[in-house]
Amino acid sequence: MNKATSVYLFLFLTKSGKGHPERNIPMVKRKTKFICQECGYESPKWMGKCPGCGQWNKMTEEVEVSGPARRGAFAHSQGGSAILSKPTPITSIESVSEPRIHTDLTELNRVLGGGVVKGSLVLIGGDPGIGKSTLLLQVSSQLANKGHQVLYISGEESLRQTKLRAERLDIASENLMVYAETNLEEINRTIDQTNPSFVIIDSIQTVFHPEVTSAPGSVSQVRECTAELMRIGKTKGIAIFIVGHVTKEGSIAGPRLLEHMVDTVLYFEGERHHTYRILRAVKNRFGSTNEMGIFEMKEFGLEEVENPSEIFLEERSRGAAGSTVVASMEGTRPVLVEIQALISPTSFGNPRRMATGIDHNRVPLLMAVLEKRVGMLLANQDAYLKVAGGVKLDEPAIDLAIAVSIASSFRDVPTRPTDCVIGEVGLTGEVRRVSRIEQRVQEAAKMGFERIILPANNLSGWKGPEGIQLIGVSSVSEALQAALGG
Numbered sequence: 001m002n003k004a005t006s007v008y009l010f011l012f013l014t015k016s017g018k019g020h021p022e023r024n025i026p027m028v029k030r031k032t033k034f035i036c037q038e039c040g041y042e043s044p045k046w047m048g049k050c051p052g053c054g055q056w057n058k059m060t061e062e063v064e065v066s067g068p069a070r071r072g073a074f075a076h077s078q079g080g081s082a083i084l085s086k087p088t089p090i091t092s093i094e095s096v097s098e099p100r101i102h103t104d105l106t107e108l109n110r111v112l113g114g115g116v117v118k119g120s121l122v123l124i125g126g127d128p129g130i131g132k133s134t135l136l137l138q139v140s141s142q143l144a145n146k147g148h149q150v151l152y153i154s155g156e157e158s159l160r161q162t163k164l165r166a167e168r169l170d171i172a173s174e175n176l177m178v179y180a181e182t183n184l185e186e187i188n189r190t191i192d193q194t195n196p197s198f199v200i201i202d203s204i205q206t207v208f209h210p211e212v213t214s215a216p217g218s219v220s221q222v223r224e225c226t227a228e229l230m231r232i233g234k235t236k237g238i239a240i241f242i243v244g245h246v247t248k249e250g251s252i253a254g255p256r257l258l259e260h261m262v263d264t265v266l267y268f269e270g271e272r273h274h275t276y277r278i279l280r281a282v283k284n285r286f287g288s289t290n291e292m293g294i295f296e297m298k299e300f301g302l303e304e305v306e307n308p309s310e311i312f313l314e315e316r317s318r319g320a321a322g323s324t325v326v327a328s329m330e331g332t333r334p335v336l337v338e339i340q341a342l343i344s345p346t347s348f349g350n351p352r353r354m355a356t357g358i359d360h361n362r363v364p365l366l367m368a369v370l371e372k373r374v375g376m377l378l379a380n381q382d383a384y385l386k387v388a389g390g391v392k393l394d395e396p397a398i399d400l401a402i403a404v405s406i407a408s409s410f411r412d413v414p415t416r417p418t419d420c421v422i423g424e425v426g427l428t429g430e431v432r433r434v435s436r437i438e439q440r441v442q443e444a445a446k447m448g449f450e451r452i453i454l455p456a457n458n459l460s461g462w463k464g465p466e467g468i469q470l471i472g473v474s475s476v477s478e479a480l481q482a483a484l485g486g
């Protein structure tokens, strides 16, 4: 055996998890380590403050068995693929667009960046009971109806429970296989036997790797299982969807680490008491992250909502002080939403500033601008801000609408129900240009709005569509003048 062959053989054997032939002593080493629930930082001893993320009391103890086989599996998954790669000039790499498979849910396709990418690992997080299993079962059946082999692995529900749900959703397809299993080794074997194109793991917290001794749902289990699933998906070209429950702190399975490992992270959110559900991408290696898809939970499954502006404005009480409508961009799509403010005198102690659906730091900032630049006395007022409909907005173009809502509630003067307010506010009280103004205005026109108060800078060289009045403003006080009058 020449040198090159033996090096190759060595690599092959370590990669495939067998260990070096001469060093292949069964190694079962128990070790205790401490892992940060937040960032996944590992340490041999417990520490109060995590050196990784600086947070306190996040280290938890985990006992695990380490062996050469596991290390092999992990080495694969870290690289994302088992194919040995070498440095290549960027000019000689073929640019092929990722082959995508479209589901019948256009909302889901858009959030994924145009469809499901072969071999991708998608994590869907959300509170228990929000509808993750329902969504994935519906998607599974649609893919199965198109002739793809789908394996739905449920560790949470029995086969009969899944069948009941499927009956409710009117699902029946030969290509959709349901399997109740939580042992990852068995799952791997079944994937080998059935050779599916799509695998759904419901949920990652119930699956366990038999070589990791900590309990299912613990940081090391979740991480090792995800790594193993990543390896399976990448080597076999299977698209895998993983369901992850959100912990009470709001992250999936505790560590952020999981989000780094997968290709796409989707969050399925909504208020349990409302029927609307929002699917948004927080990470996507194959598309944009600010897309959102809106669904409604009906009696027989999830239905897409084609016109979100309609539902967000549905319950608006016209002519009430403190309510303003803004056209916000959610990814590539403009959505009209109502921003509500309630300003009331502080009765005791420090004034309160509360915000739901918007960054709570924006509220004191905009109130300070209103005080200093418009002369509104807000220091002894409580302020409550809310985006109606349970959406979360995070772009600066909603600033002006927040400011107008606050002023409207403070002065107790309602805005016109046919006004839409768009603009970013700077610290000197100036109204700054926003992106994609044409699309926003078009959406507002479509929804029957008549006047749009927008940054004057956005108006240069543009007249806007017929029949809609555009009012360009360059400062907050001009905007208030236009929206609320003197």
Ligand code: TYD
Residues within 6 Å of the ligand: 126, 127, 128, 129, 130, 131, 132, 133, 134, 135, 165, 168, 169, 297, 298, 299, 300, 301, 302
């Ligand atoms: P589920 O998909 O089980 O949530 P998750 O997997 O995220 O925990 O959704 C359960 C909820 O959805 C439950 O409250 C019942 C409701 N539901 C409907 O309203 N209509 C339906 O057709 C289905 C299947 C569920």
Ligand code: MG
Residues within 6 Å of the ligand: 129, 132, 133, 134, 156, 202
């Ligand atoms: Mg479920």
